[in-house]
Amino acid sequence: MGYINTRQCLDALEARGELVRIDTAVDARIEVGAIQRRVFLAGGPALLFTNVKGCRFPMAANIYGTRERMHFIFRDTIATVRRLMKLKLNPMEALRHPLRYLGAPRTAWHTLPRSVGTGPVMEHETTISALPQLVSWPMDGGGYVTLPQVYTESPDNPGYAGSNMGMYRVQLTGNDFLPDREVGLHYQIHRGIGHHHAQALAKGQPLRVNVFVGGPPAMTLAAVMPLPEGLAELFFAGAMAGHRIPMVSREGGLPIPAQADFCICGMVMPGEQKPEGPFGDHLGYYSLTHDFPVMRVDRVFHRSDAIWPFTTVGRPPQEDTVFGEFIHEMTAELVPSVFSGVHEVHAVDAAGVHPLLLAVGSERYVPYAQDRQPQELLTNAMSLLGNTQTSLSKYVVIAAREDMEPGLSCHDIPAFFGHMLRRVDLTRDLHFITRTTMDTLDYSGISLNQGSKLVLAAAGSPRRTLAAELPSGLDLPRGFxxxxxxxxxxxxxxxxxxxxxxxxxxxxxxxxxxxxxxxxxxxxxxxxxxxxxxxxxxxxxxxxxxxxxxxxxxxxxxxxxxxxxxxxxxxxxxxxxxxARLKTYHAPPLAPDPEVERRVDALGAPGGPLHGII
Structure with missing residues (x-):
């Protein structure tokens, strides 16, 4: 059975030697984030900060910082959930290999939340200002929740089946937010909460929102999982947790996970927006200040032994890179069932995920042609741009599987680029979509949420030899x-x-x-x-x-x-x-604070808690 709460998970990691306690006084502003990033890049352990300046709650970071740790945390359920996904893809598998799927009915039972009257999360109440105020980067607009589970239910179809739980940015302090009474709710386009908000606005009523922090690790994973529309993340959380998630039912309010560490309860009123940001984001730049919905805070609950899990984001790779790799492991076999004709996809983490999508598709429309050209590949690409989170991709580079050498994958980026560049017809194979919807965090476009996309598709035989030396007589114009x-x-x-x-x-x-x-x-x-x-x-x-x-x-x-x-x-x-120059209108790249970095260096010096780790 999976872990039921944060502390149980951290105790297990500590017993394995995969958690370090830091009792030295640290600051939630800049310092803990800098420590987490340095330890992550070193492939280091999870961290428990027991002495956070000005805050009585301990903070935990880097819990999901390595692939091995992710597999350990979900070791009891990952194989069964993957088999369950494969069973959905091909039910005949259960008939061919029945012994492999004996656990599938039990896993399906675990997807159903269990209603309870109360739980540890309801033991105490606090205020927003008493929570850890994590500020990850010097220009951040205030304290943020960086591992939130933002829960809403459809106003048109209330209940678990119509729920959404996503990891949307929550700003606790700063800007014009009324202290302890308001928080900022930054959700990007193409997110499930947007449908719920639209329904509430159509009815002229507030949208109730609960923000969970901590609890079963499966809840955190579920909040970032790109599930098909209509499949509740809460159900997936139960499958990954290996038990039914106990949810506290509240009269007139949304349910709360009984084992969560914290829960912020409130509502978004129709038409209420305030400036949110800036905030260092996963593209490696600041997302700037823009108007986003305001959540009016009603109550803030927490358990007696509450721990505040957090991460920081920035230029990849970061801890969210590990989430992405883990999700790919879970879903790779489902790609052909979601995108007809597509065999493999790779949202490139080093490029910030949404800016670059590499893919392998089929080119079978004219099998009798002497030399293929992109036709079915363009259908594949449009499917990728019309479904799930791949619809936010900016550059889609897609190759025909029929042309690929055995063993070549779009995850081998240098080899894949070489394959594409040898075959692409630059007069024919670049297809632009202009004045279209873009990722909210991408500032390269013509306005917020608006820019262009490019599909580059290549099929057929090689048409050029790639050069490895500069041409002689390369005379560049002034400035280049x-x-x-x-x-x-x-x-x-x-x-x-x-x-x-x-x-x-x-x-x-x-x-x-x-x-x-x-x-x-x-x-x-x-x-x-x-x-x-x-x-x-x-x-x-x-x-x-x-x-x-x-x-x-x-x-x-x-x-x-x-x-x-x-x-x-x-x-x-x-x-x-x-x-690819920085433009006058781009957001500034993230840069560390030198003084804070020196303090982190001291923690890694002989006698420091991170000696031998960073």
Missing amino acids: RNARVFAPGIMVLKGPAHRRKRDQQDPAFDRLGEILSQVRGIEGFPLIVVADDAGFTAKDWDNFLWVTFTRSDPATDIYGAGAFTNAKHWGATLAVVID
Whole structure:
């Protein structure tokens, strides 16, 4: 059976030597977040901060910081839940291998929450200002909940079956929020809570919201799980927990997990919004201040031995990277059943997840053709852009499985890029979608939630040899310099500082494309990236992916050598040029506080609690 609450889970990790207690006084502002990030990057243990300055509640971090730890926490249920998912994919499996699925009915029973009259979470009440006020980055707007389980129920279909539980940002303090009476509720587009909020607005009534913190680890996992619409996360939590989740029923209010550490209860009133942010986000930049719904706080409950679990986010990899990898393990076999014709997907963590999606699909529309071209692949790509969280992808790069060497996967990023760049027809295979919906955290577009997408699909035989050395006689226009080969077929340049306004292209790049088109051998570099710092960008794949795909909007920032437009179709005869400079309107990148980093260094010095870990 899975762990029923946070403390039970931490005790088990400590017994395994996978938890370190830090009794040194630490500050929830900047310091604990910096410690968590350093320990995560070192592959270190979970952390329990027992002495948080100005707060009586201990804080726990890095609980899910390694793949091995995730598997340990969910060791009792992961195999059964994966079999249950496979059974949904192919019920005949149960008839072929009945012994493998003996636990499936019991797991299905665990999905049903169990109503109880009370529980540990109801033992005490507190205030918002008494909670740990985690501030992860220097410019953050206030204290935040970073591992919340935000629970709502459909006003049109109340009850567990119509519930949603997501991990949406909750700002506890700062800005114009009334102390102890209001918190900010930042939910991005394409989230289940949005449907509930729309229903409440249509009825002209408040939307009740409960924010759970802690409790069974399965609840945290369920809150980030990209489940199909209509499948309640609470049901998935029961399956992963290995027991029915006990929920305290409250007259006139939403239910509360009996074993949660904390619960903030309140409601979002129709039409009430206030500025929320800024906040360091998982793309590696600050998401800036924007108006989001306000949650009026009614009660704040907590258990006697409450622990405040938290994480911090920033440029990948971070702890949420491990969640993503774990989710991929759980759902990889379901991809073909959700996206017809798609065999594999990879939302690239190093690029911030939503900015870049790599995929492998089928190209079977014209099997008798001597050489394939993307046709079914485009249907595959539109399916990816029309369903679940993959719909937020900005760049979709999709290859035909029929052309791939045995063993090649879109998770092997260098090999996959090489495969695509050898085959892509730059005059035909770039398909833009403009003025469309974008990820809320992506500031590369023309406005909040609005930008463009690019589908790059390649099928058929190789059409070029990728160059590994710069062309001789490469003479760049003024302001462009430091050309270097990043990988076969990929060149990186340093460009001048960006000076244009939002939603404007840069004529200097048109000139660059004209000059490049005259360079003999430039066709060996079908992808050219211009950045502020060519050395940093070309240092490794993580840097290249992060700079290229978080700092560019396809419609605004793609140019070409031999560029043309024909009947509204854009292409390039020789090379695609991506403007990946920081723009005047971009959010600033995250940067650590040097003084705090020095304090963290001291914790890792001989005699410090993190000596030998960081």
